[in-house]
Amino acid sequence: MKKILFFLLLTLAARPAFPQEPEHPLTFNGVPMGGPIDEFVSEMEKRGLKLSDWNLEHADWSLKYMTGDFAGFLCNLTISPMFGKTWLILVNFPEYKSWEPLQIIYEGLQKKLIDKYGEPAEVVEEFRTDRQPETDSMRMAALHADQCRYFTRFDFDRQSIELSINNYRGDSVYVNYISLRYLTSIPEIGVINDPETDTIPAAENSVRNNNQ
Template sequence: MNSSKEVINEEQKEVAINVEEDDATMKKSTHLKFKGVPIDGKLDEFKSRMERKGFKHIGTQDNAEILQGDFADFKECTIYVTTLDNKDLVSKISVVFPEQKQWKYLYGDYTHLKELLTEKYGKPSACTEKFQFFHEPRNNSEKMSYALLGGCQYESQFTTDNGEITLWIEHESSLSCFVMLSYKDKDNSNIIREHAKDDL
């Protein structure tokens, strides 16, 4: 008769084998990846894979699952995982980076991430970096005020064979500013498009 220790060891071996097999499957995937995890498959499977990467599930909001963890040298980022409407298929990931109170730090986050993305994916396929007010801001304080009021349009898009990555500066009401990053898988975005066409 097997001891409880032997049973536990066998279970641990089985889990390790399953994880190795899943890691191999993820590497072969042709879908756009986030933290090495393909933006595809069932929501529970995606969450499980992200939890293995050190993220924790913290809730649900507007039909998106919310995870939290460290990403790209930033602590405590919030991750929104979105599926297709009426279909359990992960299609988009959005990252909310920590809030910043000063323009130099907000802009610093944006430029740092843009540099990293450019190193990995090449130059942006589209880029807009301007302020939309009556006159150009004269200093960092005005730049931050414009950003808080929604008058800051800083956005860079990176197009890959597997999907699209968009980086931008976002604001929430007039109290909060932060950088956001979204990953949209090409194949699953096409499925969304076909669903929309079926509705017409």
């Protein structure tokens, strides 16, 4: 637990942030981000999501965990507030053991995001292997060896959305899933970080711990 909290603090300190409130805040499930966390959670509960009994609380920050339907899938949500405001939402979709459903769902979500927000700021879809994998098992092997990068990022009005295919090593097995990250801006934060190192391992680790 101490290790999770340590990496969480590093992650929160390193996240890209924007010093002004956006003119049009991101909405999640029809609810604007950037407002009080308790109000946001209450609105999610009205939409059928359930708040977990296992949440991280600290004097300066907290993490809220919820489960429920999103985009037609049963998902796990991590809601990370800053200064009491809903700042970052991480959505983890169900786990899959083969590449095909991961790619199909990724491309379906990508299309929905493009239809809503327009062309993305960055798209990386590649296998960093000696030769292109030709079978499902070869693609999964590349994913497990961290030789696969699939993500799409949308940037607008000092906010971002990132869609990605991910995996981690669980208890002797690999867990493969798709995640969506929503990040809005609040004026209290003024830290900016190199986007090349902008990742969210702590939030993901916390969700894994919650699911065990």
